[in-house]
Amino acid sequence: MGNGHAHLLFRHGDSLVHRLPAHAKVLALLGFVLVVVATPRERWGAFAGYAVLLAAVAAVARVPAGFVARRMVVEVPFVAFAVLMPVVSGGARVDVLGMSLSQDGLYSGWNLLAKGTLGVVASILLAATTDARALLQGLQRLRLPARLVEIAAFMVRYLEVVAGEMHRMRVARESRAFHARHLGHLRVVAQGAGALFVRTYERGERVHLAMLSRGYAGAMPVIDVRPAGSAPPALAALLPAAALAVAWAGAAWL
């Protein structure tokens, strides 16, 4: 209890982007990411163009920059890796601010950073404008294997339950004056994680039992599929199309 009620990634709104059907948005994201990934890393201008496109989508969806920035934290490990690349890579070296860096590594790092960031921001925008349920239905409409959609649905449903359990276990630990201060305490935390795993596993069995009791026979029933969204799905194609145009223009320019 006491957890936030809204999903962390979703932002309520009624913009054009919110009203697009989820499956169209998923396809648009996929198309956009493919164009970005296929762009040669030396085309600086093209990447700037992609960033402008995403900024435009964010503006239309009325998602503030701060909202996106806070959620970009997930990218940090990749950023760290990208920053390390120029230092550890071999090949021709260049001097930057008195440091001898690998030229190839610089390019690789930039490549990873630029493409990763664009992909993450695009995904955040999708998640911010599509609630979990619409997203699942979108995946279903895209004929993703039913099992995978079911697994994702259960994950969405039980994430907060498990997080709540984890939180209660931590509170109970700290209430008995335990604070993880050094590595030796890792054992306690690991035991907590083990207990949480067992509990989650047992819950899974109980959920299955409850499903069987209501006539589950191995396949989720297809309950009526609601209208996906009021905006014309073709509008979603604007993003990958514009990205393709940017890539093309960049290529023609050089």
Add this chain to the structure above:
Amino acid sequence: MAVTPSIDVRGLAYAYPDGHQALYGVDLVVGRGERVALLGPNGAGKTTFILHLNGILAGGAGSVRVGGLEVRQRDRDVLREVRRRVGIVFQDPDDQLFMPTVRDDVAFGPANLGLRGPELDARIDAALRAVGMTDVADRPPHHLSFGQRRRVAVATVLAMEPEVLVLDEPTSNLDPASRRELAEVLESLDVTLLVVTHDLPYALELCDRSIVLSGGTIVADGGTADVLADAAMLREHRLELPYGFDPRSVAGRRSGYGGARSTSTSAGR
């Protein structure tokens, strides 16, 4: 008997695969429309018993009939019909509510039975109306309060239009107001009711008849007021009335219900 009983269990014995014997020959007949409380200490075999009623567990000795239909675990069609007839509301609503929205969850059971379209919608609406939860149909279950989730869990089972409604510890973790609201919901239903509970006043309030299961056998079966008045038997089977509660001072189900209600209301918020 002219009318087929809702539940007809004969000589039911069951041991878990690890060798632990949970039931030692249970006989129980519950007539249609009866309201029965199943009482007993922890580990008495109550949950094992109710899992036999819809064929989740089977394979021991004895027979189980639901509305005249014998539960056979091998026969898929029989099993499906038995699970329609017996609706079990489990103790933790988080185990029972697994779909993204309340409406989808209530639809899960009837959709498994093959219902679609307007017929399915009618079932969902009726079930949610019966528990007073129509307003939350489009909300995700984890955004509801615990009491609301318990009522939605009842709706998920009602949507299958069961003949027998089985509730496992329905009052656990409920605040007094939610407890009373649930009682009002259960009171309004036209089904055979089997309530597994440690909450003895609740049994007195809801059920005319009580059964005590202890050590895998039925040790008492009678009117709830009489069963609760047998102090020696209760003590022997680790059942205890709340402090100061005298079952003879409170009228049971229906008559004098208002008195019990005003007590629980003042205990609520």
